[in-house]
Amino acid sequence: xxxxxxxxxxxxxxxxxxxxxxxxxxxxxxxxxxxxxxxxxxxxxxxxxxxxxxxxxxxxxxxxxxxxxxxxxxxxxxxxxxxxxxxxxxxxxxxxxxxxxxxxxxxxxxxxxxxxxxxxxxxxxxxxxxxxxxxxxxxxxxxxxxxxxxxxxxxxxxxxxxxxxx
Amino acid sequence: xxxxxxxxxxxxxxxxxxxxxxxxxxxxxxxxxxxxxxxxxxxxxxxxxxxxxxxxxxxxxxxxxxxxxxxxxxxxxxxxxxxxxxxxxxxxxxxxxxxxxxxxxxxxxxxxxxxxxxxxxxxxxxxx
Numbered sequence: 001x002x003x004x005x006x007x008x009x010x011x012x013x014x015x016x017x018x019x020x021x022x023x024x025x026x027x028x029x030x031x032x033x034x035x036x037x038x039x040x041x042x043x044x045x046x047x048x049x050x051x052x053x054x055x056x057x058x059x060x061x062x063x064x065x066x067x068x069x070x071x072x073x074x075x076x077x078x079x080x081x082x083x084x085x086x087x088x089x090x091x092x093x094x095x096x097x098x099x100x101x102x103x104x105x106x107x108x109x110x111x112x113x114x115x116x117x118x119x120x121x122x123x124x125x126x127x128x129x130x131x132x133x134x135x136x137x138x139x140x141x142x143x144x145x146x147x148x149x150x151x152x153x154x155x156x157x158x159x160x161x162x163x164x165x166x
Numbered sequence: 167x168x169x170x171x172x173x174x175x176x177x178x179x180x181x182x183x184x185x186x187x188x189x190x191x192x193x194x195x196x197x198x199x200x201x202x203x204x205x206x207x208x209x210x211x212x213x214x215x216x217x218x219x220x221x222x223x224x225x226x227x228x229x230x231x232x233x234x235x236x237x238x239x240x241x242x243x244x245x246x247x248x249x250x251x252x253x254x255x256x257x258x259x260x261x262x263x264x265x266x267x268x269x270x271x272x273x274x275x276x277x278x279x280x281x282x283x284x285x286x287x288x289x290x291x292x293x294x
Binding site: 015016019020082085086087096097100101103104107108110111112114115122123125127 | 176177178179180182183186224226252253254255256258259273274275276277
């Protein structure tokens with residue numbers, strides 16, 4: 001992944017997390033490039049196991065290039081994000097609100113990210129797909145190129161993945 | 167001006183957030199209706215006098231563009247101002263839809279002030 005691409009990804013993630021959830025986000029240095037098989041782990045190295053598991057929100061894009069953008073994050077963080085997004089004060093976000101937030105997040109990240117990566121291209125997005133997961137890492141053996149960046153969101157691990165179809 | 171507003175988005179949470187953002191922006195509302203997709207929006211348009219639509223594009227059943235095309239078939243719906251609320255910054259889409267009553271677009275996520283400024287500009291253009 002080029003430094004320019006990495007900066008675009010970090011910039012979009014920072015803007016969206018700050019505006020939607022009032023959360024600070026810090027990129028970590030553990031990003032990897034898919035292509036070699038990615039092992040499915042119960043949780044990434046250095047990240048504590050999450051009792052509620054993880055959520056993965058992904059969206060397909062089609063245009064000059066096609067592929068998938070996905071975000072993986074602990075369910076506990078997703079609940080905080082949904083609560084902040086809705087401006088709830090005391091009550092917790094419900095499961096459906098949390099899923100709704102996860103889908104909207106993938107939609108907004110993808111919509112902001114693709115023009116940042118390809119200013120001239122016009123892309124269409126699928127509806128988001130939300131999956132609860134006991135595993136933290138994404139495994140797209142069918143995709144040869146793409147990138148992954150790990151983030152620290154106020155002590156929680158979040159991973160952004162972009163996979164381009166061959 | 168107090169609006170009869172219709173918010174169209176397949177995410178119930180996003181509709182709630184948009185409604186809250188409208189309130190925070192200081193825009194006056196007379197009534198606010200919500201629809202989960204273009205089909206529901208057309209049903210509401212049939213029964214209620216709407217004078218502003220804030221709509222998402224990417225929705226199941228009938229998406230935002232398809233809804234705009236349907237609105238062109240009804241004389242009374244053609245002049246309703248529409249603001250697209252979309253995750254994508256796509257000027258080409260906006261140019262294509264200008265002929266269908268689309269007066270502006272907001273890219274998610276957006277601040278209340280951005281919405282207020284856009285609606286003020288639209289009202290100003292309307293007066294001119």
